[in-house]
Amino acid sequence: MRTFRLALALCLFSLNLLLASCASTGGPVSLQEVREFADASAKLGGYAELSRRYRDTYEREQPYLPASADKLARENDAKRRAVYEDFVSVQKAVVLYMQTLSLLAGDTRYDLTERIDDLGNGLKANAESGLQQRHIAAYTGLTRLLTRVIASGYQNRSVETMVRDGDADVQVLLEAMISLTRLYYKTNENEKKTILGIFDVELPLTKGSNERMLVTLAKVHYLNKASEYKLIDRRYDLALQGLTKVALGHQKLRENLHKLTQEDVKRMLGNYGRDLRMIRDGLAAE
Template sequence: MDLRRCFTLIVLAATLVLGGCASTGPVSLAEVRQFADASAKLGGYGELSRRYRDTYEREQPYLSPAADRIAKENDARRRAVYDDFVSIQKTVVLYMQTLSVLAGDARYDLSDRIDDLGNGLKANAESGLQQRQIAAYTGLTRLLTRVIASGYQNRSVETMVRDGDADVQVLLEAMIELTRLYAKTNDNEKKTVLGIFDVEIPFSTKTSDRMLVTLAKVHYLNKSTEYKLVDKRYDLALQGLTKVALGHQKLRENLNNLHGDEVRKLLAVYARDLTKLRDALSD
């Protein structure tokens, strides 16, 4: 074999080897990146947190003086814990964004997002947050600060998931519990608002009240429709958070096989389902 032919074969072999490595690198973690991106962009929780915070503004016109005093106290409690509830979401979103960066072939600077996490949960007694949830928040923020500040050096998807899964699961559990609290609060608000019409309209039988009754019925129908739509959003948000938790659990269970076809297909399904839920929440 002459030197020219030998050199050609060597170059061809190197090209095949390098080409194979390139096609099985970032591409093989595309589904991890898709799942992380879909999880970070799910939405719903932040909007419902704000709705929970602003409950009093909506129900106040329908309250009696006695009920109004109690409602004001509840309003103060909700506003006191709102920042903590939102901080949990911000931490989980930043974790998913970081996981997406690690699963891709580009490095984006997320250091400015660290400032959004604040100085930790206030552990307000009214929040109902458990100590393990506060500890999980602290643990995950420390992990994110360490990873992002280091420029993702010596960090892989596998080590990120291994180090973060326990805290992520606890915080997602907290978000699910809080979303159920939001739904329960909304249900109480619905009973307060619609209940007035249910009681008053049947007794408004005077001819002079006809226009007022008609306007009241229209308002009742509008509020009833609003609450039905919001109820659907709580359900969609709970479905999404549950899928994020299950998807991350599958990541943790398959850390040594993230390149496997079965795992990749499963993550792709979770990413697709989360995207559909996000679209539904955006309607």
Template sequence: MNASRSLTVCAALAVSLLFGGCASTGKVSLSEVREFADASAKLGGYSELSSRFRDTYVREQPYLTAAADKIAKENDAKRRAAYDDFQSVQKTVVLYMQTLSLLAGDERFDLTAKLDDLGTGLKAFADSGIEQKHVVAYTGLTRLLTRVIASGYQGRSVESMVRDGDADLQTLIEAMITLTRYYAKTNENEQKIVLGIFDIDIPFSNKPQDRMLVTLAKVHYLNKSIEYRLIDKRYDLAMQGLSKVSLGHRKLRDNLDKMTGAELMLTLAKYTKDLRMIREGLHDTSI
């Protein structure tokens, strides 16, 4: 009886050590993947820049002539019509990274509600650089996420997620970088409209009775110049961050056969550090 009981206890202990050891190893070896995915999902910047792009007309309208205002209103309608689609691209990339983080960790939580927030589709917008390939990638990645999340992540691993999602993810990150450049170009045009008035009018306002008005105009000009420099900095940081996300995920895709390799983990840790620094920069209000 005692011998039988001892064998049972030993067997239970062996099973516990086996599965406990595997779980511990998996948690440690994939921690860098989880942290990289978390940092990618929390990068930020793009959503705020999208909102700024949408609201361009609100800021530039006071500086427009009557003729220019008519064209600006038409552009405003186009921007607002495209805004939800542009946001959907980011929401899909973020949800993918959240799902990857979940698969790399030892927690399980339901992301089903976030599927409803992705939107019903993506349309091509020629002026912005959104093409049919981006539409196809959006459809592919949303289908993958729906499949994975709706199934409760059954049979899905980090390796399979990265393998199945990389191509579409890379295309959508490319779309986000393209859109960020488009936002920057729109902001550059706005800056020319707003600051251009002051560049033209201030030098000719040299009458003594205009002194107070000119002083106020110069202060306003300075404040707007600072605003535009800060925004330009954020466009650059947002594109740097998106490039880091792309490179990190591609590194994962290229090393599926050695997912827990030391070199890969070090590389991901570096990308994670870079993404956190970029995120801090995006929230910095200084120039």
């Protein structure tokens, strides 16, 4: 009986040591802040919507264009549509990376294999859009990493190795997304000047016009368009804030890979996740 008690005590002692060891090496619970940051980064939003808005610029401005400007506008429309899929693919790669990172930091597993097919066949360099060879190389490197990790069922992978292997490519792609969002903003500014500029020129000429109803409708339309552009400008600001926050958060994650269970690091990552959720809520409310 004494021998049995001694063996039981040793077994319980060993179990306590094992549990303590798991907790100290960063189990799923201790990496909660990493998971929340990755989730918030993947769900940020804004970029995809602004990409579509960039693609559809001609549809909005065409009714206001003079015939002499339509040919050039159509050419620009074709160029935007030609690069749209590449612009969206950049985001898809970053989102899938963040989703994978979240899974590695958590205690659940989902099959992301089908998401690999969404990434497409690669990017093309485009001088006008700003996509360069280093962006293409980063996209290729990140998609290879994701394919390898997801296809293997996440075996022999940890948050540390995932971040270490992926950080450089993630940073380059986030830089590309920030640059493209600025391109979207610049294009939107040109569209705004084109459309609102017509009213700025024409409305003063309607003073004394007998077409009172027509003039009133024009003024209402102008105010509606001006409000629309004001809201869109706010979305560009929020999207840029969010993408910058994701890049900074991942950089801090990379710099503190060996200290992820320390309270100050967990607090810092928690703050990044909180900020991203606030930005996402702001985008949803606009």
